Amino acid sequence: MSCSYSTSREGPEGDLEQSVLRSVDSEPRSVSQNGSISSPRLSVDDNVLVDPKLLFIGSKIGEGGHGRVFEGRYGDQIVAVKVLNPGRTPEEKAALESRFAREVNMMSRVKHENLVKFLGACNGPLMVIVTELLPGMSLRRYLAGIRPNLLDLxxxxxxxxxxxxxxxxxxxxxIIHRDLKPDNLLLTENQRSVKLADFGLAREESVTEMMTAETGTYRWMAPELYSTVTLRQGEKKHYNNKVDVYSFGIVLWELLTNRMPFEGMSNLQAAYAAAFKNERPSLPEGVSPDLAFIIQSCWVEDPNMRPSFSQVIRMLNTFLFTLSPPAHSLPEPDSDSNSSAASSNHTLTLSSARAKGKFSFIRQLFAAKRTRNS
Structure with a gap:
């Protein structure tokens, strides 16, 4: 049984360190009248607190930059227990408490079958977040385990x-996740579904405090997250939720190729290539033009040209209709089913034609949008 959890951030390295500013603290900051910078204080809703007397912590199953994850038990349920680092100084402790409260408040209000289920939290004596324990593994570990084989389309x-x-x-x-990558995607036990985890770097898009740049992990980060200008309170945010769409494009490329993005480059070299040279991972030969369009539209440089996730879902479903059913799901033919099989094939052909026509229409919409923005 294993569960992967990662909030770590890959640091600057190599000769390009002067080309990209060093990472800044990912906490939103506010500037007081005397010019000092402080983190806003948040609190955890009492309704989401669990009884620490019923919580038992077992063996460690993961560790990241902001805390450790353990297998545990709450009452009669096996759970994952994330214990956040407490901080060493009063300022650091206050910042981490705000980070903890923000993560808990966001996790407690969003529920979806593809999000790791939030069960509760403790805010004393330790800062603890309790979630369901997925007995599968991280998508990153799963892909590495089957490499060089590829996933079925x-x-x-x-x-x-x-x-x-x-x-x-x-x-x-x-909510903007800001750290979408295979480490934070967990497989269910049957390895047939994926759930998103780790809200440690997530932020509310409506927050008025400064939204800091260079947040997340370099290989999956959107180019606009690299900024040479420090934003001040009240200034326009320089990025929005389309940073997650860019990261999704990289993840989709990784699902398709089972390769590391920007392989052969250091972390910072990959970031520099994406942000300042507009380079992207190479698409494999023979990839469907429609699938290539989805990937490329997600990681296009201009965030306004990237689709929303609602549009991404429609495009993926449309592409799925153009695929033949998996071989193992096809029934064995017999002499009495020739006519019904021919009818099914005709229906499938019509469905594929409609899907291709719909996909063409979506491509035209994006082309028209690109023309208006140029």
Whole structure:
């Protein structure tokens, strides 16, 4: 049984360190009248607190930059227990408490079958978040385990739809995840579904405090997250929820190719190539033009040209209709079913034709939008 959890951030390295500013604290900050910078204090709703007397913590199953994850038990339920780092100084402790409260409040108000289920939290003596324990593994570990083999194309689209639906739910609640990557995507026990985890870097899009840049993990980060200008309170945010769409495009490419994005580059080299050279991972030969269009529309440089997750879901479903059913799901033919099989094939042909026509219409809409913005 294993569960992967990661909030770590890959740090700057190599000769390009001067080309991209060093990472800044991912906490939103407010500037007081005397010029000092402080983190806003948040509190945890009492309704989401669990009884610490019923919570038992077992073996460690993961560790990240902001805390550790353990297998545990709450009452008679096996759970995952995330214990956040407490902080060493009063300022650091206050910032981490606000981070904890923000994560808990967001997790407690969004529910979806493709989001890891939030069960409750404790705010003393430790900062603890309790969620369901998925007995599968992270998508990153799963892909590494089957490499160099590739996922079946139906599985690629199924996983992509799971992820897109989870992200659509978050965006509908005004939440930007900001750290979408295979480490934070967990497989169910039967390895047929994916659930999104880790709200440690998530932020509400409506928040008025400064939204800091360079948040997340470099290989999956949108180019606009690299900024050479520090935003001040009241200034226009320089990015929105389309940063998650860019990350999704990279994840979809990874599902399709089972390769590391920007392989052969260091973390910072990958970031520099994406942000300042507009480079993207190479699409494999023979990839469907429609699937290539979905990926490329997600990671296009201009955030306004990226689709919403609702549009991504429609495009993925449309593409799925153009695929033949998986071989193992096809019934064995017999002498009495020739006519019905011919009828089914005719229906499938018509459905595929309609799907292709619909996909063409979607492409025309994006082309028209690109023309208006140019």
């Amino acid at each position: 139906h599985t690629v689209i199924k996983f992509a739809l799971d992820i897109a639906r989870a992200m659509e739910c978050l965006h509908a609640h005004g």
